[in-house]
Amino acid sequence: MTGNVGEIVKLALKAQTIALYAHTNPDGDTLGSTLALALALEKAGKKVSLFCDTPIPQKFDCLYGWDKFELPSKVVHDLAISVDCSSLDRLGQCVKSYLSARKQVAIDHHASFQRFADVCLVDSEASACAEIVFLVVKELKALSKETAELLFGAIVTDSGCFAFSSVSAKTHNIAAELMSYGIDASDIIYKVFRSTDKRQFALKIRALAKAKFFEDDKIAVMVFDKSDFEATGTEIDRTEGIINELINIDTVKVAFALSEVGPHHYKLSVRSKSPFNAAEIASYYGGGGHVNAAGCRVNGYVEDIIENIVRLAKDRL
Ligand SMILES: [Mn+2]
Structure with missing residues (x-):
């Protein structure tokens, strides 16, 4: 202290x-x-x-x-x-x-x-x-x-x-x-x-159904895009906690959630199991946080961002 x-x-x-x-x-x-x-x-x-x-x-x-x-x-x-x-x-x-x-x-x-x-x-x-x-x-x-x-x-x-x-x-x-x-x-x-509600439940189902896995399921990525929020009547604050469904999977060492906040502008949440340092990835993009939970903002096309974060994570596995 x-x-x-x-x-x-x-x-x-x-x-x-x-x-x-x-x-x-x-x-x-x-x-x-x-x-x-x-x-x-x-x-x-x-x-x-x-x-x-x-x-x-x-x-x-x-x-x-x-x-x-x-x-x-x-x-x-x-x-x-x-x-x-x-x-x-x-x-x-x-x-x-x-x-x-x-x-x-x-x-x-x-x-x-x-x-x-x-x-x-x-x-x-x-x-x-x-x-x-x-x-x-x-x-x-x-x-x-x-x-x-x-x-x-x-x-x-x-x-x-x-x-x-x-x-x-x-x-x-x-x-x-x-x-x-x-x-x-x-x-x-x-x-x-x-505590959750039916809207968040619907948002969760959509995002989880699209989740992608890399490196023998050690890396997981989910995306919440504008259409997910519109279809479920939710906003970005309702994504909170959903990423835990990915990091809870036994093989997953690091999980990412990309939430669209504007055109080509995303909020990136990172969750990890120790010793994988989530804050290292977030700070690469100018964000920060803690060893197991961190976040930042990222600009770009979602496909490019995913490619980049998967590469960053792969180097640190
Ligand atoms: Mn705090």
């Missing part, structure tokens, strides 16, 4: 107005962590604002306070804290608002973290940013059923429900402490990790 929990808490207690930032295309980790931190800071008497440049997907309505996020504003805050952002561009359109604050703090757990803030609290060994935020919330004496639920949901999201190699004894100790606040862990896991 680099940085000091006490220093962050001291800074926060000195500030009157605090802006918290989740990353663009938010996931359960950035949202749960940000919301738990917001509750803790509000309890300490601070005026807290929550920002995200993307509308929060409905599936996160189980996270208490999920509807409190706003689009970036011109209000200048005493303190800005980014949560789960490895670089400034993860803030999307919120960058200006973040930089306009009197002081910047970053809390993150990516190995690729770029030191863009005045004060950084980073632990690249944490399975979720929520493991770090847990320490801050605890220091603020704000652990409660509500903050525990949010932090638990965040950890479940980023740890693949405690399955990724990033999960440590510390992760489980934190989860155990959170459970001691009387949260319904099983219900949270169902809501943030398992």
Whole structure:
């Protein structure tokens, strides 16, 4: 861990107005962590604002306070804290608002973290940013059923429900402490990790039916294109988790999901089994992430992109 929990808490207690930032295309980790931190800071008497440049997907309505996020504003805050952002561009359109604050703090757990803030609290060994935020919330004496639920949901999201190699004894100790606040862990896991609907089911069937396998089924690739989204009435955020069906296949070492976000423009998600490093592939394209889960954007014709990622993966098998 680099940085000091006490220093962050001291800074926060000195500030009157605090802006918290989740990353663009938010996931359960950035949202749960940000919301738990917001509750803790509000309890300490601070005026807290929550920002995200993307509308929060409905599936996160189980996270208490999920509807409190706003689009970036011109209000200048005493303190800005980014949560789960490895670089400034993860803030999307919120960058200006973040930089306009009197002081910047970053809390993150990516190995690729770029030191863009005045004060950084980073632990690249944490399975979720929520493991770090847990320490801050605890220091603020704000652990409660509500903050525990949010932090638990965040950890479940980023740890693949405690399955990724990033999960440590510390992760489980934190989860155990959170459970001691009387949260319904099983219900949270169902809501943030398992729950789906018929539309997503239809999207899954279409994409899985087209999945391709390479190198004796060690590499798997699936594509979500515009027609898949149109036919199923879904949007890109509903692709979340479907890639796990591929990486769960016994022979598959690395799985890719390409989601069309515009003409010849794709979001690439990478999942891997250790020791295959998913982040290496994502960083080749300027993205980043973790050993078992990473992502980036790629431009080009889908056939060319597939050829390229299969080659990159083959070299690393
Ligand atoms: Mn995270």
